[in-house]
Amino acid sequence: GAVVSQHPSWVICKSGTSVKIECRSLDFQATTMFWYRQFPKQSLMLMATSNEGSKATYEQGVEKDKFLINHASLTLSTLTVTSAHPEDSSFYICSARFGHPNEAQHFGDGTRLSIL
């Protein structure tokens, strides 16, 4: 069964709206979660690493004020896309790993964001 739950799975909203996406680890504690974005026919690109109890670490070119990440507990990380615009339309996926850093990650089922 799923070990990482992501919600919502699909969002359609107007330009200028802020959208919050939740990522939950089920039955395990994830001190680190990751947020990715995938544009059509492209690979997943890491946006940021979310660390429980501390600030997220953003990849180069990702605006931290635009993509707010909060990892308030060991089982929940949230990504808020602030003042979303059509170019933010994408597939957003979170992942978490448990155990050793070399272990595989497990992904949430993704959020398809469409900004009109």
Next chain:
Amino acid sequence: RKEVEQDPGPFNVPEGATVAFNCTYSNSASQSFFWYRQDCRKEPKLLMSVYSSGNEDGRFTAQLNRASQYISLLIRDSKLSDSATYLCVVNLMDTGRRALTFGSGTRLQVQP
């Protein structure tokens, strides 16, 4: 040069065929390796980890050659349900900040 390179395909094969995917990675400090499968408009799902000793899971065999920085995936007796995009994924461990690095994926279409 991309950190993880894959042939984008698509690979169109008949049912029952054997198909091989190749992948190269550029950073010799990479520490762990995986193949993920991604169906259209879905999240990636772990197919298998890849080890230097090679590993097999049913019809799937993965191989890692660290000296050549090369990873392979072999699928035998292809099924229609194997149709998907196969992602070669590398984990570069540097204090845990860096997550997985994905290849752009190889699309497989198994035809009846």
